[in-house]
Amino acid sequence: MNIFDIMGPVMVGPSSSHTAGVVRIGNCVRQILSEEPAAIVVRFHGSFATTYKGHGSDKAIIAGLLGFKADDERVKRSLEIAKERGITYDFKKIELSSNAHPNTLVVDITTNNNKRLQAIGESVGGGNFIIRRLNDTDVEFNGQFDTLIIDHRDAPGAVALVTSLLTAERLNIAGMRVFRSRKGGNSIMIIETDGAIDSALAEVIGRLPNINSSTFIPGLLNSLSRADTGGAS
């Protein structure tokens, strides 16, 4: 935490948990998807289900998925902009288990290249979030640090190959977890690194044996030093 978490963030209102945090979930999911969505279905649970219109959580999730940051004034018009781009969206309410965080949403996306992604995210306050599930794998990460997300087949050596490559590039691993859906099935590595991973390296990792895809997401904590201007992609 630094003074810009107290005097900040700069955000589009009205609520850091129901608006800004939701945009950031959208941003994160968009980066994992790495292309523009064609069709989006959002299911809101709990407090989101009750207040999503008044808090603009619907506009916020679409804005995030379009690549708009939490301080982008276009967030307010994200639904019109999505329509202009031919992107379809639908909002529903869902009742998850009573253990689920009161600010949880489920987003299902398909792209024009027939890529499908389901993500479950929680907005935990102050604009912060936790991603809980990607497709059929339960995960847990909060995007505060530079994060490498690697989708791979659960097989011996898959993790070691990736960490060796990072070592060769002199990149330090600050935190790492491996989540798998079932033995021998799909797995996801969440690696938090000290320092950014350039797209070339992420691509090389993506081509390693057993690796399906590799995405780098810049950490929210480093945005000051990295001149995150808040503009949209």
Next chain:
Amino acid sequence: MIFFESVAELVQAAKWEEKTISRITLEQTALDMGISEEAVFERMASQYQVMKEAVSAGAVKDGKSLSGLTGDMAYKMKESADGKRNFSGGFMGKVIAYALAVSESNAGMGKVVAAPTAGSCGIIPGCLVALQETYEIPDEKMVMGLLNASGIGMVIAKNASISGAECGCQAECGSAAAMAASAMVEILGGTPEACSDAAAQALKCLMGLVCDPVAGLVEEPCIVRNPASCGVAVVAAELSLAGIPSIIPCDEVVETMKTVGGQMPSCLRETAQGGIAVSETGKKLSERILNG
């Protein structure tokens, strides 16, 4: 971030080094984040710009929040102040209008600085922009004011809370008022101790304030609590600048806010299950907005 454990420590450091709270905060931030003091200042200056823009953007005729519940309060107040029809003077007229403008902008998905939260985003701009305009103070001093406020805010966040869900509105509007009061005292030439006293008075006078938003939205009573909290901040700053210390020291007031927050039932901590949210009109509005 390595920062001070208490307001007393922050004040002590300022006195020892014969610097302002804002300068200490600026230096400590640059050190901790590994960036230049200029970079910290510039970032805070750009946030002050966002505050000023929110003040202008918010006072629109027929403005509407997403729910439609609010939208024209800032406009009406601004008209009243501009037309010198308000009775509390030019400065207060601006304070109220500007705090409303930023809060209403927030409710309409405008761009604001969470200071320290979106719910309390009107308080610091309300006080500071009005102060700057009324007394023609240069931007640089105002930005240092924001740095002063941030230092106080860091300690409150660390030792208590800035979240309505945890400790009620006293944690959001109370903290913002304490930050604004401290900033105004420094801007107007007060000592670090005087800043700390002002923060103490402001937080003390909002002690126990509950978080009870109608329909769970950041509108009623949130929007009007912003200028009201500015009023408390102005009083706190005036007391301090008149040489009146706070009988209870700032850190004890902060600790008390945390304790009181913990004693609040959850129905009064941002669940819309108590307070104004369940008044007769509150319930009717909630029904209309959420299910209509």
